[in-house]
Amino acid sequence: MLASLVGFLGDFDLAEEAAQEAFAVAAERWPRDGVPANPGAWLTVTARNRAIDRIRRERTLAAKTRQLEVPEATMDELDDTVIDDERLELIFTCCHPALALEAQVALTLRALGGLTTEEIARSFLVAEETMKRRLSRAKAKIKATGVPFAVPPDHLLPDRLDGVLAVVYLIYNEGYSGRVDLAAEAIRLGRVLVALMPDEAEVHGLLALMQIHHARRNARFADGDLVLLEDQDRSLWDAEEIGAGRTALERALALRGRGPYVLQAAIASLQSDDEIDWPEIAALYEQLVQITGSPVVELNRAVAVAEAGRTEQALEIVDGLHLDDYQYLHSSRGELLRRLGRPVEARAAYERALELARSERERRFLKRRIAEL
């Protein structure tokens, strides 16, 4: 509903006020008159009409609205497609590249996630005032610079969609490090995106990736310690969520998706099998490297190559990478050297990883690996 109002009014704050008024009226009338057949439409119509009344009364606001002469909205005009189109426009507006990334994230959570400013502030460990300022600055920039409230034209759409997916994935990853709420929020946004853009393979791919990872979250830690994939208690995996992720992946593949999110989702799905097909995973990582050119992805490929039984080759790949400040490079090297029966070098690698470790959990894990040598 907020999306529809923002689109209609071209103004976030005005839209929020109108929405609140509509809810207040509903709270008053519905217990008395009964809940209408289409509550969403009722609220939207009421909010629009209230906003129009207010605007007509306050002439100075007239310049800020996109349409001056607006007929009173009727129940018949509003249907789900209109509301969906405006939600799509809202997503692309919130994730406009002219806005700072942290602003895109905050705006998306506020406008589409429906989180309160306080909740968003808490999720990112900043003061509420800071988050309030971040949001108002972003809204002010949208207004002042004429960020269009529209789905981007075809020639801009691929890059802009990448931006939207990156924001959602960022939200998911913030949740990954422990704040479960954001992960669930990101998945919810992912489902909204799938509903709005069912023909985009990467949208399905991202949802699949998030769902499959999320399904395994309860097995990731035991007694506060990190548990590697091969040691995880699979009974703690959410089978239903893995199923949902795989369904999304199938749709992505049916759409001939071969982009980074689809590839990562395919890898995650294979890793959730009882018998893991590591050679296939290594091949998928190779495709991912070709797209992203990322040394971190190449490192992951090396790990898959090792799991497929080619440990020497894996070490060669790792030694060719320039990731000296990346702790996982050293911990992976340590493991490979251990498997090759070179404990002295393995210890040195693990100790380098320990220097770079950022959390107590990771430090404990690495110390255990060193002790086991």
Added chain:
Amino acid sequence: MKYAMLINYEPGHTDALSEDEFKAMFAEYTALRDDPRYIASAELQPIETATTVRVQDGQTLTTDGPFADTKEVFGGYYVFDADNLDQAIELAARIPAASLGGAIEVRPLVER
């Protein structure tokens, strides 16, 4: 909405261009002036011709050189009247300096 496009580039950013490439680049700058949304533009002379002026306590102080002591220098501008920021960005991206290591700052004008 009127947008200013402030062109910043490193001096010598066109040195590596061949004569033909330079001509093509120049043609692009000219073509932008033919866009129906064009309002104004100006190319500034090189940074060596800059003088910075300040007034303190009624006294005019002049110093040799540009205001900003940066690697990139401000070299000129366009003003376009575009429908929205995306249009403005597309126009800015056509400014040749942007493809030659430069940066275009896009800012809406204050319209009274």
